[in-house]
Amino acid sequence: MEEKLSSYAKSSTPSPIQQLSHLAQRCNAINLAEGFPDFAAPSHIKNAAISAINSDFNQYRHVQGICDHVARNVKEMHGLEVDPMTDIVICCGQTEAFAATMFAILDQGDEVIVFDPSYETYEACISMAGGVPVFVPLDPPYWTLDREKLMKACTSKTKAIVLNSPHNPTGKVFRMDELEVIAEACLKTDCLAVTDEVYEHITYDNERHVSLVSLPGMQERTIITSSMSKTYCVTGWRIGWAIAPACIADAIRNIHIRLTDSAPAPFQEAALTALESSSEYYESLKEDYESRRDFIVEFLSGIGFQIDFKPQGSFFIFAELHKDYALCDIDFVEELIKQAGIVAVPGCGFFHTKLPRDGYRKRYIRFAFGKSTRTLVAAVQRISELLDSSGHLKLFGNGKDTDSSSTPPS
The missing domain is CATH 3.90.1150.10 (Aspartate Aminotransferase, domain 1)
Structure with missing residues (x-):
C-alpha cells in the first residue's frame, strides 16, 4: 500500500x-x-483546569479572554499594541500555530530561511506547505549570525525568515545587532518574519528576550508563535497562539479551524489563570x-x-x-x-x-x-559510575582531565 x-x-x-x-x-x-x-505544574493552574472540567467546559470552545491576556502581555513585555479581537489566534500549541502559519503564507516553491542548527519541526512544516527551506548556518561556538550569509540567502523567492529565540537546541538568545540584521533582511526583501518565542520567559544571566516584532517596521510583517507549554510546565495541554497582522491572523484562524477546530476547552479556561501569574x-x-x-x-x-x-x-x-x-x-x-x-x-x-x-x-x-x-x-x-579515576568517561574514549564534581541545584 x-x-x-x-x-x-x-x-x-x-x-x-x-x-x-x-x-x-x-x-x-x-x-x-x-x-x-x-x-x-503549578497547583493554581492545575486547579483552574480541574475546575473547568468540573464545570463542564468540555465542548468546542474559543475563549476570547486568552487573547485579551496575550495582548496585555505583549504590551507589557514589548510595548506594542495588538488587537485581541483580530490579531491573535488560539491554536493547539505552538507547533500547530507554526504549521497553520506556513499553510497561510506559503505558495508552492516559496523559500523560507531557517537558521541552522534548528528544531526539527520547522523544516517539516515548511515542506508540507509546499515551501522550500533554505538554511543559513550560525557560526559556532557562540552560534553567531553572519550578516553576509543571511543576505546572500535572501532571493526574490524568499517569503519568510524563521527566528527561534531563545533558541533550541543551542540556548542562544539573539543579540540586538543580530535582530537588526534580520529586520534589515526582511525589509530589504519585503518578506515576513515568523518567530518561535516559547522560551520567552526562560532566560539567564540577566539576558532579556527581545521580540523581533518590536523593531522598527517589523510589527506589520512579523508573525509570533508561542504557547503555555514551557512557561507553565504543561506541554501536554496544547494551548498556543499566533499573533499577526489582522489579515494574516484571519488566514491562520481559518486554517486552524479546518485542522483542529479548537484547542482543548478546559485548558483554555486554565490558561486565563496561568496568564495572570505574578512577576x-x-x-x-x-x-x-x-x-x-x-x-x-x-x-x-x-x-x-x-x-x-x-x-x-x-x-x-x-x-x-x-x-x-x-x-x-x-x-x-x-x-x-x-x-x-x-x-x-x-x-x-x-x-x-x-x-x-x-x-x-x-x-x-x-x-x-x-x-x-x-x-x-x-x-x-x-x-x-562510568568515570575512571581521572574523571573521564572510560567507556566512551578519553576526555580532558578536569574535576567532575558539581553541586546539585537547590
Missing part, C-alpha cells in the same frame, strides 16, 4: 526526539532527550532553571565536554564532545543508553547545512535540563 502514500509521506522520517523519548519509556531510562518538565512566578522560574543549568554545565564540563557557550535561555545545553572522545554523537548516545540508562539527542539531527569542518555536525549532544533536581542528580550519579 506504500504507493498510496503522498510523496511527502514517503520521504518523511520519524522524529528522532520522539523515538528516543519512546525508547526512554520502554527502557525505564532517564529522559534528557525531550524538552518537557518531569515535575508538577514573582516568572522570576522564580528563571532562578530554578538557571540553577539546573549551572549544575549540568559544571558536571558535563568536568567529564570532558567542551562547553564554550553557556545557554542564555531555554532549557537545553548543546554540548560538544571533546576532541579525544572516540565516538560520534549517535554512537555516544547509543552507549549512554546502554551503559547508563540515560537518553539524550545526537546533535546531527538539528543540522541541515554542510559545514566547513569535517564531522562537525556529529560532535554535539543535546541534553534537556528542564527536569526535576531528583532526575538531574540521578543522571549525574549514573554517569559518574
Whole structure:
C-alpha cells in the first residue's frame, strides 16, 4: 500500500526526539532527550483546569479572554499594541500555530530561511506547505549570525525568515545587532518574519528576550508563535497562539479551524489563570532553571565536554564532545543508553547545512535540563559510575582531565 502514500509521506522520517523519548519509556531510562518538565505544574493552574472540567467546559470552545491576556502581555513585555479581537489566534500549541502559519503564507516553491542548527519541526512544516527551506548556518561556538550569509540567502523567492529565540537546541538568545540584521533582511526583501518565542520567559544571566516584532517596521510583517507549554510546565495541554497582522491572523484562524477546530476547552479556561501569574512566578522560574543549568554545565564540563557557550535561555545545553572522545554523537548516545540508562539527542539531527569542518555536525549532544533536581542528580550519579579515576568517561574514549564534581541545584 506504500504507493498510496503522498510523496511527502514517503520521504518523511520519524522524529528522532520522539523515538528516543519512546525508547526512554520502554527502557525505564532517564529522559534528557525531550524538552518537557518531569515535575508538577503549578497547583493554581492545575486547579483552574480541574475546575473547568468540573464545570463542564468540555465542548468546542474559543475563549476570547486568552487573547485579551496575550495582548496585555505583549504590551507589557514589548510595548506594542495588538488587537485581541483580530490579531491573535488560539491554536493547539505552538507547533500547530507554526504549521497553520506556513499553510497561510506559503505558495508552492516559496523559500523560507531557517537558521541552522534548528528544531526539527520547522523544516517539516515548511515542506508540507509546499515551501522550500533554505538554511543559513550560525557560526559556532557562540552560534553567531553572519550578516553576509543571511543576505546572500535572501532571493526574490524568499517569503519568510524563521527566528527561534531563545533558541533550541543551542540556548542562544539573539543579540540586538543580530535582530537588526534580520529586520534589515526582511525589509530589504519585503518578506515576513515568523518567530518561535516559547522560551520567552526562560532566560539567564540577566539576558532579556527581545521580540523581533518590536523593531522598527517589523510589527506589520512579523508573525509570533508561542504557547503555555514551557512557561507553565504543561506541554501536554496544547494551548498556543499566533499573533499577526489582522489579515494574516484571519488566514491562520481559518486554517486552524479546518485542522483542529479548537484547542482543548478546559485548558483554555486554565490558561486565563496561568496568564495572570505574578512577576514573582516568572522570576522564580528563571532562578530554578538557571540553577539546573549551572549544575549540568559544571558536571558535563568536568567529564570532558567542551562547553564554550553557556545557554542564555531555554532549557537545553548543546554540548560538544571533546576532541579525544572516540565516538560520534549517535554512537555516544547509543552507549549512554546502554551503559547508563540515560537518553539524550545526537546533535546531527538539528543540522541541515554542510559545514566547513569535517564531522562537525556529529560532535554535539543535546541534553534537556528542564527536569526535576531528583532526575538531574540521578543522571549525574549514573554517569559518574562510568568515570575512571581521572574523571573521564572510560567507556566512551578519553576526555580532558578536569574535576567532575558539581553541586546539585537547590
